[in-house]
Amino acid sequence: MSVDMNSQGSDSNEEDYDPNCEEEEEEEDPGDMEDYYIGVANDVEQQGADAFDPEEYQFTCLTYKESESTLNEHVASLASTLKVSPAVAKLLLVNFHWQVSEILERHKSNSAQLLVEAGVQLTSSKHTMVHSSHHCAVCMQFVRKENLLSLACQHQFCRSCWEQHCTVLVKDGVGVGVSCMAQDCPLRTPEDFVFPLLPSEELKDKYRRYLFRDYVESHYQLQLCPGADCPMVIQVQEPRARRVQCNRCNEVFW
Ligand SMILES: [Zn+2]
Numbered sequence: 697m698s699v700d701m702n703s704q705g706s707d708s709n710e711e712d713y714d715p716n717c718e719e720e721e722e723e724e725d726p727g728d729m730e731d732y733y734i735g736v737a738n739d740v741e742q743q744g745a746d747a748f749d750p751e752e753y754q755f756t757c758l759t760y761k762e763s764e765s766t767l768n769e770h771v772a773s774l775a776s777t778l779k780v781s782p783a784v785a786k787l788l789l790v791n792f793h794w795q796v797s798e799i800l801e802r803h804k805s806n807s808a809q810l811l812v813e814a815g816v817q818l819t820s821s822k823h824t825m826v827h828s829s830h831h832c833a834v835c836m837q838f839v840r841k842e843n844l845l846s847l848a849c850q851h852q853f854c855r856s857c858w859e860q861h862c863t864v865l866v867k868d869g870v871g872v873g874v875s876c877m878a879q880d881c882p883l884r885t886p887e888d889f890v891f892p893l894l895p896s897e898e899l900k901d902k903y904r905r906y907l908f909r910d911y912v913e914s915h916y917q918l919q920l921c922p923g924a925d926c927p928m929v930i931q932v933q934e935p936r937a938r939r940v941q942c943n944r945c946n947e948v949f950w
């Protein structure tokens with residue numbers, strides 16, 4: 697986390713949060729900070745996220761597993777409705793901030809355009825010529841046909857160039873942003889294209905983490921808890937600024 701140099705030496709805004717300032721009536725007097733936090737920690741263990749009154753908070757703290765299964769439900773249902781692979785459904789969901797009804801509407805009116813916007817297909821006018829030579833356009837080697845891989849754009853590259861491309865990007869922290877190697881090609885690689893190209897389990901784990909981060913960050917109702925090393929995901933009912941407190945690490949944010 698970066699340090700704001702300007703705030704040094706002056707009163708830091710970060711200290712301004714006072715648990716006693718809440719407008720809502722709380723049954724327990726917060727007392728001193730230590731008791732307050734111990735109390736919160738106990739509440740979490742005993743009652744879990746459902747204990748929050750939605751009228752009061754309008755948010756839920758989800759564990760990694762809970763948020764993953766929420767996301768996966770959307771993916772599975774969209775994939776079966778649109779008859780696309782779950783990996784392609786994910787690209788659509790990310791592009792439209794997981795607003796399923798908007799995706800379905802656009803699919804009804806122009807399904808090809810929907811796939812273009814999500815970086816899954818090229819517009820038909822932009823379709824590339826499938827060349828018969830078995831050249832990789834990156835390393836310029838002759839490659840057997842079965843070792844040439846391409847996305848829907850048909851830009852063909854050899855497996856080892858794809859492996860290198862994906863490895864470099866994932867090492868750099870890229871998740872859903874892994875794209876085709878052809879210059880100016882806007883197509884994104886569905887995750888089921890990338891996984892087999894990553895050479896180690898360690899890298900696959902990294903990719904899985906970056907993808908999850910991107911899914912959560914693109915979702916209009918979800919936010920990763922900014923608390924240090926906190927794996928919680930906050931789900932708000934309506935996407936508007938609102939004070940939220942993580943029930944695991946007690947970080948307060950908007
Ligand atoms: Zn190559």
Ligand SMILES: [Zn+2]
Pocket residue numbers: 847849850851876877878881882883
């Ligand atoms: Zn391409």
Ligand SMILES: [Zn+2]
Pocket residue numbers: 921922923926927928942943944945946947
């Ligand atoms: Zn947290």
